[in-house]
Amino acid sequence: MSRARLPHSRTQQVLAVALALALLGAPLASAQPAPGPNPQLAAAQASFESLPEAERKAIQTDLIWTGHFNGAASGSYGPLTFRAINAMKAAARGAPDGMLNPAERRALAQAAxxxxxxxxxxxxxxxKTGVRIGIPAKILPKRDVSPSGSRWQSEDGKVTLDTSATTPGETLEAVFEKATAPTPNNPGRKITYKLLRPDFFVVTGETPTGKFYRRLAAGPSGLRGFSIGYDKALSGTVDKLVIAIASSFEPFPTGPMPAAPAVAAAPPARATGWLVPQLRYGVALAVAERVAVTASAVVEGCKSVQVGDRGAKLRGSPESGLVLLDVAGGPAFAVQPLRGEAPSDRESLTLVAYDEDGYRRTGPALHGVSRMAVALPGQAVHVGSHAAVLAPLQPGHAGSPAFDRQGRLVGIVTANPSDKVLIAGVAPQRAYAIADGAALHALLTKAGVSPVAATPGPELSTGAVVAKVASSVLPVMCGL
Structure with missing residues (x-):
């Protein structure tokens, strides 16, 4: 039987309403009359619609992840998006104009x-089914197969996501009727929302202890969909997760897999209602206007990297325990000159690091994070044929640069101090591998970055060395 097809934008608008009503539990009959024309909303809509479609959808998707938007990321602007943007801006006391300035857009992307x-x-x-769908792997780490598709589940079994597919022949209407029919063997089950359209349906409901959401779509190759069941006690977190998953769902995908969203900077904060991401810390040194170097151990396995308060991406492959990072936007970095000769044995060095214990958390969530810059005494040594530094390093100090008494760069710590060790409250001196000036020079030259050569100068105090180089030494945060 042929089916009438809704235009894609109209389908997305219907889904937006369906998602909002389904998860908020609001019946259609309770919808309020549409308000009169709102000049502010109209101006915000015009501004929003001047953006590329991909950016419009990205903003709505980010608002879903921050918990402000409970519709589908259609790219269309309306009261839901207007209110969501204003709710997001309210925390920073931004103007309630429904528009995002560049700083607000970055903040939204970071939180999302x-x-x-x-x-x-x-x-x-x-x-198993051919669908594309977003999977929260840290929340649903257990993977299995079900009779009609795939299954993901939380470790405690309180959240389950199933995909499903059927061959042509079974009708959407028949499955909808079955999904919404009373179940005598489960009298506590009730339907809280149902929507049937020519090419998809949405059904949500509750049991005495749980909630469920189901979506099924019809296409030339049959029916494809997904369902989520979860404990009611988890509603505050999983309701938002359902919206994000539903927004990502493509039952009959075409074209290549979309790229992961580009983010200006991975934030040191958590979005309200979500788990705090696992983080690893390190140190980087500016080697060009928007290029920094750090130990490869700092960024190994990272899903996101932040240098200072700016996002960063790996440039090329690690070499000699080092890796270069292209840092997004912002003012140009100050670059420190590189000393050509290797450090002599037992030469006094000054290392500049960021103390992991210096993190400051503000507010009920992490709205601001600051790491404390520290200067550490060191001595150049050799472990076998490899250059090293004897210094009191701790976790978070990998990538720290070492400077001589003239403030010239001597090397970068490539070892990763992974264990916090204090003896009578003091970090002990230990030998840690470094990449010396020759290794750094080779890495920069290979990457097309011109090293700045250092010239001899007067000896400086430790404080003067730190003052000279501080603007070039940057904290690194790795999101795992």
Whole structure:
């Protein structure tokens, strides 16, 4: 039987209403009359619609992840998006104009990425059913197969996501009737929302202890969909997660897998209601206007990297325990000159690091994070044929640069101090591998970055060395 097809934008608008009503539990009859024309909303809509479609959808998707938007990311602007943007801006006392300035857009992207990283959210192609769907792998780490598709589940079994597919022949209407019919063997089950359209349906409901959401779509190859069941006690977190998953869902995908969202900077904060992402800390040194170097151990396995308060991406491959990072936006870095000769044995050095214990958390969630810059005494040594530094390093100090008494760069710590060790409250001196000036020079030259050569100068105090180089030494945060 042929089916009338809704235009894609209209389908997305219907889904937006369906998602909002389904998860908020609001019946259609309670909808309020549409308000009169709102000049502020109209101006915000015009501004929003001047953006590329991909950016419009990205903003709505980010608002879903921060918990402000409970519709589908359609790219269309209306009262839901207007209110969501204003709700997001209210925390920073922004003007309630329904528009995002560049700083507000960055803040939104950062908070959304924190929530994605915390959930381990990634778009996958489900081989069992052919659908594309976002999976929160950290929340649903257990994977299995079901009779009609794939299954993901939380460790405690309180959240389950199933995909499903059927061959042509079974009708959407028949499955909808079955999904919404009373179940005598489960009298506590009730339907809280149902929507049937020519090419998809949405059904949500509750049991005495749980909630469920189901979506099924019809296409040339049959019916494809997904369902989520979860404990009611988890509603505050999982309701928002359902919206994000539903927004990512493509029952009959075409074209290549969409790229992961680009984010200006991975934030040091958590989005309200989501798990705090796992983080690793390190140190980087500016080697060009928007290029920094750090130990490869700092960024190994990272899903996101932040240098200072700016996002960063790996440039090229690690070499000699080092890796270069292209840092997004912002003012140009100050670059420190590189000393050509290797340090002599037992030469006094000054290392500049960021103390992991210096983190400051503000507010009920992490709205601001600051790491404390520290200067550490060191001595150049050799472990076998390898250059090293004897210094009191601790976790978070990998990538720290070492400077001589003239403030010239001597090397970068490539070892990763992974254990916090204090003896009578003091960190002990230990030998840690470094990449010396020659290794750094080779890495920069290979990457097309011109090293700045140092010239001899007067000896400086430790404080003067730190003052000279501080603007070039940057904290690194890795989102795992």
């Amino acid at each position: 990425q924190a929530a994605r990283d915390a959930a381990g959210f990634r778009l996958i192609a489900d081989e």
